[in-house]
Amino acid sequence: MENGIEKKKGLNFKIVLMTLLFLILVSAGAYFGYSKFLKDSGSKSSNAVAQNNSLVQAQQTSSQGNSSTSYLQQVVSKYTFEVGDFTVNLADEGGKNYLxxxxxxxxxxxxxxxxxxxxxxxxxxxxxxxxxxxxxxxxNSKNMESIKMEMIKNINPLLQKGTLNNIYFSDILTQ
Structure with missing residues (x-):
């Protein structure tokens, strides 16, 4: 009988030891996976959030009129992407004006x-x-900055691989 009890205690000890070893390996793997893969993507998204916050602060500053040159006028983009030409009806009474x-x-x-x-x-x-x-x-020239900021604010959430830092307009015609 004593021999059977000692075998059970030895078997229980081995199961507990193997379980602890398994948990340590899983924990080490999870830590390595987080630090190698997820931590980098988290910093990219936090950079995007920080950039969006700076754009919002810049918009608030430019709308208050505290700065002589606007935030977007100071930012020069490395690359540009042509979205194209737009012809839209404006929200004026009567609907006769367009941009x-x-x-x-x-x-x-x-x-x-x-x-x-x-x-x-x-x-x-x-x-x-x-x-x-x-x-x-x-x-008009006073409001174009706020229109650009509004566009950046609405387009950046659509993007996953980076963020916009400026909007450029050309060929502006209203009637």
Whole structure:
């Protein structure tokens, strides 16, 4: 009988030891996986959040009129992506006014070019939604900065591989 009890105690000790060893290996693997793979993607998303926060702060500062040169005028993008020409009806009474404008997106990460190409229809839709809410008196040099900031704020959540840092307009025509 005593021999059977000692075998059970020895077997229980081996099971507990193997379970502890297994838990240590799983914990070490989880830590390594987190530190190698997930930690890097978390810092990228926190960089994107930080950049978006700085854009919002810059928008608030420029809307208050505290700075002589705006935030977006100071940012020069490494790359640009042509979204295309837009012709939209403006939100004026009577619906007789329209805006024709060419839009270019500014960014610094070359990896973003492929994603912008893939998501061009969604980006165009976001730009159209913003432009259609504007009136003729909104399309002036004072308000263009806030329109650009609004576009960046609405387009950046659509992107995963990087963020926009500027918007460029050309060929602006209102009637």
């Amino acid at each position: 024709k404008i060419s839009v270019f997106l500014g960014y610094d990460d070359k990896k973003l070019n492929e994603e912008l190409t893939d998501k061009k229809p969604m980006i165009r839709d976001a730009v159209i939604e913003i432009l259609r809410t504007k009136k003729v008196e909104d399309i």
